[in-house]
Amino acid sequence: MSKEQSEPELHDTLEQAQSKQDARMGGGVDDRFNSKLRQAFGSTPFILTKFDKFMNWVRGNSMFMLLFGIACCSIEMMHTYATKHDLDRFGAGVPRASPRQADVIIVPGTIVSKFGPRLKRVYDQMPEPKFVVSMGSCTISGGPFQEGYNVVKGAEEIIPCDIHVPGCPPRPEALIYGVLKLQEGIRAGESAPVTVKPYELEQFGDLDDDALVRKLASEIDEDDLVMRYNWADSP
């Protein structure tokens, strides 16, 4: 594919990245601090601004975490919730087993091809506004497994991340620091920009017609959701 072409110029790749981003984001800014009210009231009247501020303060100080474990990091995550480290001290220690009740998802571990669609689905099931702490090297870049044939090169390929906590695995103290930083950001009303997010769940029928799609046509229904991995284009 791209390997056969000559090395692209730097500005070319930047443009490509931006166009990809625009395509995924559909133009406008990511509106995770949505509000039906805002739509109803038009622009930003005083009362809503104050209300938003209050809501952000509340959100930052009372976060429900999703009880979600993938790999090694989830062990350190459990230690962060439990005795000694006790994340609850910071108003962020109530693990919820259902994504429908959670505000924050900590992504603790390597994401592989088979789990990608599931992660996306779990994320989609969380109510807005939702926040993502990606924990460990694997969710940043694939970590020690980056060269694997089956490993997604970072959580940001699939869902937007607010905070990255590096480490393999990060110590509980590091995770607490990450969560505190997230709370700071939420209180200030910040939300992470959606960066490049190449892998989306789409219906099989919507994929561009190519050799692979034709080959799998007998196995997958038109309206099945699929995730297409273009490993060659992965960072």
Place this chain on the structure above:
Amino acid sequence: MSLEAPEPELDVGETPDGDLDYDELADLLGEHVLDREEHVNAEGFVIRPDSVETVLATLKEEAGFDHLSCLTAQQYGDRYESIYHLKKYDDPTQELSVVVPTASEEPVSGSAAGVFDTAIWHEREAYDLVGIEYEDNPDLRRILLPETWQGHPLSNDYNQDQPQIVPLREHANPMEKRTQVPDRSDTMFINIGPHHPATHGVLHLETVLDGEQVVDVDPDIGYLHRCEEQMCEQGTYRHQIMPYPDRWDYISAGMLNEWSYARAAEDLADIDVPEYAQVIRTMAAEMSRIAAHMLAIGTFALDIYGDFTAIFMYSITDREKLQNLLEDLSGQRLMFNYFRLGGVAWDLPEPREQYFQKVRDFCEYMPGRLEEYHNLLTSNELFQMRVLDTGILPPEEARSYGCTGPVARGSGIDYDLRRDDPYGYYDELEWDVITDDGCDNFARALVRLKEMEQSARIIEQCVDVLEDWPEDEREIQSNVPRTLKPDHDKEIYRAVEAAKGELGIYIRSDGTDRPGRFKIRSPAFCNLQSLEVMAEGEYIPDMVAALGSLDIVLGEVDR
């Protein structure tokens, strides 16, 4: 009447002093043996692909090889090869490899599924990753990779850059064809996982229910298949492979996993390990074992009665203590990377007396603490009502499924590699192998609790030994060449007793400084397969209990 103990009956091919007579075994198999290969751990008999079942059945029934430890599949330039690593539960030092070459153009081989139940999953994995087809396997589907995956990643001509499409099928019932429901049709198909608090990670259980009873369960794994074998094949023996074992069984059992690689590679490259380093290794490994069992007990209690307050917190508290000790020793809380080929990375932390005191304090604290666990768990009536006589795994089934570790010992199988195939410093120390004849969820939890006590005993004795070690003989590492290049085509399969059971490594060297094939025999993979036996016919909550008592860790199941 003679008072002497009766002579134990010898299997075919077994000599009175417990060795194997390969000539006698070859005679037993007669013309099936085409050729004989010399592996480091055992001899390999080359057989035809269509005689797999006959040969393995003969070996199992007449020569006593009742443990199919592992199946390694690999592709050479001119052929595919499957190696069945056979052992005996009575004496795992008696090993035999059965080598089955198949042609490159049409890699079709016979299946061992009719002889060993565990072969079904092993052959599915070989089909998935390498691409060998096993004809009579009743369930030859992909196991680790998604069903729509293109190509076989560990075969020679695999292109890693090709795109892949992975479907998310929400309402499909993959069990429709598989499950036979007798004369009643009001069954329900239910997905448990891969995101579910009771599955201990990203395990997906496809379950068919009749009312509240489980009719059929099929663990769907591979949600954490992060190419560990490929990673190890890309690393150099000396340093680059050692960090990965930590990440197979990541529940603080890193030391035990590192030992599996260290043992295989040291035997492959003829490296000696100083006695002093072996004592440190033994101590560190047992600390890891306690930490791993602690989490098993804590999460088991969480599964059984949602106890997020007492037992789970207790176990995490105790794990913190252990992690502190291990951190002092290795510098890391979870991924220790402390073993080196030929020894360990560095000596005990200074001041030594202080460290010894800390370890001793912990060992003294353990028995009293375990008493509390017993009060909260095993002597608790609620717990007993939940787990006694549920999740039954009879010993014959456990053998056939290749179960090892606490799961096998909870079914009364007296099998512990630390004693039966001694390595490290274990044979110099006083400790017992714990077994229990209960065969149920309770027995497995009980075995783990008792094993922690034994581990504490081992640690205490190691500290005694280390304290008295003369100062000028503290050799932590033997002389190992910077670049290791074992001879071309040298093959070895070695196992150690990890937290979950027999963790084996197969390495084939291809004459370079990286392994030609690196295969991991994961205990949790084999143990998980026996869930079907334990869960079918039980109620759903008992299935969850059975899963908890298996103590799987998905990093090791999927690798």
